[in-house]
Amino acid sequence: MIKNINYTDENVLNQELDGIFHKSWFFVGLSDKLQNKNDYITYRCGSVSVFVQNFGEQLKCFSNICLHRFNNIHKGNEGNGHVICSYHNWVYDDNGNPMVRSACLKEELTSCSRSKLEQHEVEICGRFVFAKVNKKDSVSLKEFLGTFYDKLFELSSFFQEIINHETIVLNHKANWKLLVENVLECYHCSSVHKETLVPIGIGGKKPENHFYENGHDKVDYPIRTTALQTEREAKLSFLTKTEYSHKSLQHWYIFPNLFISSTAGNLFYVGKLSPEKPNLTNLYAEFVKPTYTGLTKKEGMLLNAYAQASLDSSKRVIFEDRDILEVIQKNLSIILNDKQIFGEEEFRIEAFHQNIKNIINYK
Template sequence: MIKNLNYIDEAIYLKEKSLFFNESWILVAHKNELLNNNDFVALDYFGNKIFVQNYNGTIKSFQNVCLHRFNTIHEEPFGNRVSSCLYHNWTYGKKGNVVGLMCRNSFEKDHISELRLKEYEVDFCGDFVFIKLNEQTDKKLSDYLGNIFSPLEEISKHFGDKTIDYTIEHKVNWKLLVENVLECYHCTSVHENSFAKMGFGSVAPEKFDFFDAHSWCEFPKGESAKPSKIIEKALADRTLKIQGYLHFYIYPNAFISSVEGKGFYFGFMFPESPSKTNLRVRYFAPKFEKELNESQQNIIDFINNSSNDSLDLVLNEDKKIVENIQTNLVNFKDSSPIFGDEEFRILKFYEYFNKKELKDI
């Protein structure tokens, strides 16, 4: 069983860091974030700056560093602009090549024409955008996701517009964030005013599946929960209608979830140290079977704002707990956490991760 030392030790963290790069694919975006020409999403992954961008309908991914004087090309986490460095306006095309620069005649022509941004292979699971970090592996995305591919592909089709995109710093080890989201055993106590009120956490899940460290699970809704008739009517034409709380963990660092198909959460972890992990939080409205009129859209906007507030409440409730845990671990280095039957997804995660760690480190 994992020791608490594994959550606080710098040497262990550095070994685990190499595992993140050895995994062949990471989930970085949803196509709804890249619908228009020049839409981009940028991320900083263990110090590696990367962006994905729509180039006239083709989604490509490159290292987010200009080859001239090594300034960051896209400084914002998302937006719409050409791939142009704001230092000297060096601009890059869909092949990662230099397509524009000031004072071109002052540079050696042949050298400039040969320059290419480092490119990352892109593939898709439905509308989810993945990139491959490890060039040494030829594992296909479908092989990487295994039997999780189909359910993940299905849920991706029901995302509407993105409503929020921000990052929260957690003073915790990344594994504590994984553990926290892989069970709803804590939902009735920690989320008394959110998940518990919606009826989640009181009924054990019956639907779930695993592949390596990836997993999905649907947490059933308790019968005592009372739905809002106004919200149910407003969301009646959403394309995904499920009864429970559906949650995916895509190893090593992505979380996808939805409460009854009424909205979609996309979390992305950025471990920075043994005791610091940034969590990028994105939320998407549901997709509807037909276009909404102005009155309906106003109601949906209100629901989306309420959903954003609820998500913020849940995330901060979890943040408080896991940060408390992290501060206590230094005094219990040789102890181990205890996982029960309700925490079976955590056990499956460590079953894979511990084998991987022994093999690759």
């Protein structure tokens, strides 16, 4: 395992950003957010600041930094609008070229070292949108994801609609690796999530159906039969009509920044992380209702109420985890040269760190 200092050191984070996040494909968002012309999603990570936008006929990815005075072109995480910088109204076309509207602007462009916004690769797998800023790396998204490409494509075919209208953004005063470690095990579920996950049978059973390939990871955490589960299944029998049925908390980690989970096929969580500092990581969360078959009108109404309640409970789980991770981050700074202990049920974390060690030369 890596020393605690590698969760707190600025130079280490810069190595990780350059060697991992800036080198190959990373997740930007769901295509559901890019259905209309001029819909866009932004993503910022280290020296990467990009937006992916629907230009009518195709999605394109550009640098989100104006050529003029380096303001962000698109603000916020998502929205709809033309490619216009809000500082001096510099307008760009769908190829990233500034639209020259005056002699003054033309003169300014002659002194600019870049003639257009830098364009980057963007590809879609099912409903998952990925981008890559490293032009030296010719690996396609399909090659990058390997076997997980078809798995993700199929998984997203069971997505019906995003429940939360705006992406939920949660700042974590913790290193990005701590966020990954936390989701790669359910060993903590029975203690940290006593009031949220335990009552619905999650935690306490060993994981099953583990699949790992090139840093990407998927596993099932079996759901125990509890009194609450039995009562809920009796009252909400329509939940069995989900088209993605499984008796587990299923979790996916797509290296380096995408988390996906499915709770018995009745709610999908899609999370995206962005490292900001060694002790600060942004987590962006979407909650997706799965597809169902044969629902009556009444069952559809009940399902909407259930989805909202599940959304609230799932957000609470994230807050519970965040509280723990922020305490751990503080303590890592006290014991810099020590290492965390990972046991038998944390085998996914071992694989995660081994993959990073193959990329980053930690001290």
